[in-house]
Amino acid sequence: MQDYVQNLADNTLILGQRLAEWCGLGPFLEEDLALTNTCLDIIGQAKMLLEFAAELKEGNETADDLAFMRDQHEFKNVILVEQPNGDYSQTMLRQYFMDVYHVHLYQALSTSTNQKLAGIAAKSLKEVVYHLERSELWIKRMALGTDESFQRVQASLDKLWHYHHELFEETESLTELVKQGIAADPNVLKQLWLKDVNALLASTPLEIPQKGWKATGGRKGHHSEYLGLMLCEMQFLQRAYPNSEW
């Protein structure tokens, strides 16, 4: 159970941190505000999930300890969310993949037999539905825009497609949680996700890469080189000056 909530928490924390990197650098003012507000929602979700993850650990660790004092191999996020922002098409495609996932995930979890998880999910669902409207619009806009915007979003699709598999990996402990009505069924989530993503892609000239590989390992703590670099920056202050506040 702790492992499951930690995975959900880390997905939002790392995605939120990546989005925060855009703060002040968005392509235009309104978009800068929109993306950083999305980021704020996701960091808020991370906070709720990390507090729950800390509670489930039954130790002395707080949500902040989990965010700032764990090492790379202790993070359980999927590798997709730690991928660099790249250009705007890469950021928005990663966002779109995660938004579709989060909408279905939170929808399922809002009826979880675990009350706490159900509460967090119902609260978060309202936010991610709105995020999805925006990221979906961006993918369409870029795919149906100019030659260059199309080429860029196609290149991002070629790069990021292989990472989505990890969101729906099954493990024995997850299967057990699904049986108890606590967790969302990854197979059901995958079908819903593919249905939505395929429908959007079909309305554009974008093509899913035919051959490929499947990213795996993040949920066991095996990450890409990018996570460590991100953590260096994210955790620096708490590591250098433990317990500092403002």
Place this chain on the structure above:
Amino acid sequence: MNGNVQQVYELLKQVTDPEIPVLSLEDLGVIRDIDVNDSEIIVTISPTYSGCPAMEVMEQDIVDVLKKEGHRVGLPSNIRVETQLSPAWTTDWITEKGKKALFEYGIMPPSKSGEILCPQCESKQVELISQFGSTACKALYRCTDCLEPFDYFKCH
């Protein structure tokens, strides 16, 4: 409501949203429960947006106001603010008084019918500029009659 709870409720009318100072906690509809016992006051609130930085400020303001003013009316000085996630906060809980205050302040309040009016000239001729305004709870619109941009407090 017993006398002590009523007193706390009255004091909390002073606490406003730091980003929208015309809205009190009561107007926002975030107060879920007030409990006063011999040694402490427990105020339970619903967070608006999960990442909203105004929530933390409001929590601190609740503690400050009750500490500062509470002893005059004989309330305990230990204050605890709890947050309750479910049922999730919705803009339906913003009071009519709160909606009116928003409009007069220049922010179009949440509109269930979907009809959005310019708070400056009340024209219906408006267009969406961005799904997010200055904060996550608002979207940015422009009036095509008076040309003023304005915030719309989204239905949530």
